[in-house]
Amino acid sequence: MTEVLREPRQDRSRATRQRLLEAAIECLAEVGWSGSTVSVVAERAGVSRGAAQHHFPTREDLFTSAVEHVTSERLAVLRSRAVDLPAGPDRTRAVVGMVELMYTGPLFRAAIHLWVAASSDERLKERVVGLEAQVGRETHRTALELLGVDESRTGVREAVQATLDMARGLGLANLLTDDRKRRQRVLDQWAAMLADALHQEP
């Protein structure tokens, strides 16, 4: 009986947490760091302020957890699509397109607000530096897996990192204006150069 009662409560708690994390990303992406407080997010998620603070005692907890959690979720979705990727050179372009999606939506927009706020806030910076390293490693691993390349070959690791650095720069270029048209041409060219670098004879 206890088990039966506990289960739904855990589910509810998990659902509340999930709603708060998603609302935190939306809020940060839309209004930036200065307007993003625990109260504002709680209201958006339809959760009481007390419940929000039970899950996330501080503003830093809420927003760093949100970026961490939503990034992991998105990367897991991308990895689940790996089986559908074409073989050969088309694969590189398809993966570059997947990476592009990661860096041009609300999640990247939220992350950039958090990164920039952290650059002039020591307490937040401490948390975001750890988050950045973790998110960077996980994204790199996912990109390698999707591309299906072997990192032990010279230059492969750096070419994959360059791809993620460029995607980050493209995300930044998309912050104020819709940069899609220009970006597609850049990504077509980049995917061709990347395919050459990844698959050339050693």
Next chain:
Amino acid sequence: MTEVLREPRQDRSRATRQRLLEAAIECLAEVGWSGSTVSVVAERAGVSRGAAQHHFPTREDLFTSAVEHVTSERLAVLRSRAVDLPAGPDRTRAVVGMVELMYTGPLFRAAIHLWVAASSDERLKERVVGLEAQVGRETHRTALELLGVDESRTGVREAVQATLDMARGLGLANLLTDDRKRRQRVLDQWAAMLADALHQEP
């Protein structure tokens, strides 16, 4: 006689303006948008608040002018060094290093604070969108000139744009931690790929 008197006053005015623009970049890079006001910059530049407001009536004027002016200055310095660049493949790596410098110093740090603030401030956004387009064009033209390549060849324009997008992403990765070591490896690999793309037989 009037001429003689006018000249030094114009010089003084120009020097004041220049000090304000440089202080604005330093201030924005160090404390971010919310702490960067005309008063704070005036104090840093050793200029009265009234004099600062004579040159720049609004906060938006001051900071967008600062990014515009300091970017133009830096690009002019880079162009003046074009004659010293080596020929052949070493040239590509040298230019990639020059682009790197543009995106990893206080100017880029200041610009990113301005861009991110503009993304949640309509009045500022209006100004920054125009600034972004102008700075983007000028940087692209400078990169082409330094690389000494012909944009009418297929893929050249996009490869140069990809370089600037990647540099922007590398600048972002350098915001919270010193990313120099990793960045050098990425740039070595990138320069090799870029040299291939720019100089391959059509």
